[in-house]
Amino acid sequence: MLATTxxxxxxxxxxAVFSFALLSKMVERMVSLSVGIMLATSLLHALPEAxxxxxxxxxxFATLLIGLLAFFMLEKLAILRHSHHHEGDGHHHAHGHDAREAGKSGWMILVGDGMHNFxxxxxxxxxFLANPQLGIVTGLAIVAHEIPQEIGDFIVLLNAGFSRMRAYVYNLLCSLMAIIGGLLGYFTLDKASGLIPYVLVFASSGFIYIAVSDLMPQMQxxxxxxxxxxxxxLIALGVVLVLFLTAHH
Structure with missing residues (x-):
């Protein structure tokens, strides 16, 4: 409960702090760090655990394949993630392009975020059910990859006409879906512990997919x-961070 909250x-x-202060350089740094954390958490800890x-x-392995293809399809359907471009990002959109796009996609972003957080x-x-240390590292990996994504969401919501406070409150409400997902997961997976390895593999496929298909191409x-x-x-720092946090496992 505490970790999901x-x-x-x-x-x-x-x-909210980063996007309101528009520390774009810090956002780029967060992307690099999150790639290291996500890949290390998946490949060096969650998958071996499973x-x-x-x-x-x-x-x-079949679950890993299904997971990668499922995240690909979710992205195709624009449910999991969405275009995070904004004016001044070097994509040379016509002025006002993002406000029009965001106006159509503002609520879709919130729905997508709710599902993602769940x-x-x-x-x-x-x-956490598999291993408390893995739970902490997984929570850290989620925070690391959520921050750059949420910054993109804030920028799109602000372009869509949401006030800063409204964008923050709606995003915060969406984050409550993580607590609901955590409770459901804890009480159902505890009774069906045989499913835990499959959930870990499926979740790892999500981390790997986001890191390799979205974040790394941005960096390239x-x-x-x-x-x-x-x-x-920073990628190396992310990997070292995960290794350090799981060293006693």
Whole structure:
């Protein structure tokens, strides 16, 4: 409960602070750090945890495949994520483009976020049931990838005509879906512990998909050595952070 609440409130509050202050450089840095945390959490901790269980490895790999394809389809349907471009992002849209786009997509973003937060809650519950340390690291990974996403959401909502306070309150209400997902996950997965490895693998597929298909291509657009060195160092820092937090496991 505490982890899902902190993950939701911390990421949204931090996103509000960053986006209202328009610290765009900090946003780029957060993306790099979150890639390291998400990939390390998935590949070095959650997946090994799942494969060390008694679950059939072929079934777990099938779940990973299904998860990757499911996240691809969710993105296609514009449910999971949405265009986070905004004026001044170098995409050369006509002036007013984003306000028009956002006006149509503001509420869709909130619906998508609610669903996303619900699955994050289930994931945190599954991770805590598997191993408390994994739960903490998973919560951290979710906060790290939620902050850049929520900043993008805030910018789109502000363009859509939401006031700062209204955008913050609606996003905060959406974060409550994580608590509902966490409660549901805790009470159902506790009775069906055999499902935990599959939930961990499915959630890992989401982390891997977001990191590899969305965040890393964003980073590749900034290809100069001066921009690449901090990216690589921050990815490494994310990996080291996960290894440090799980060292005693």
């Amino acid at each position: 902190i993950a939701g409130v911390a990421s949204i509050t931090a996103a 494969f060390e269980s008694n679950a059939d490895p072929r079934s777990l 699955t994050d809650g289930i994931l945190i519950a599954a991770a 657009r900034r290809a100069t050595v001066r921009e690449s060195i901090p990216q690589v160092l």
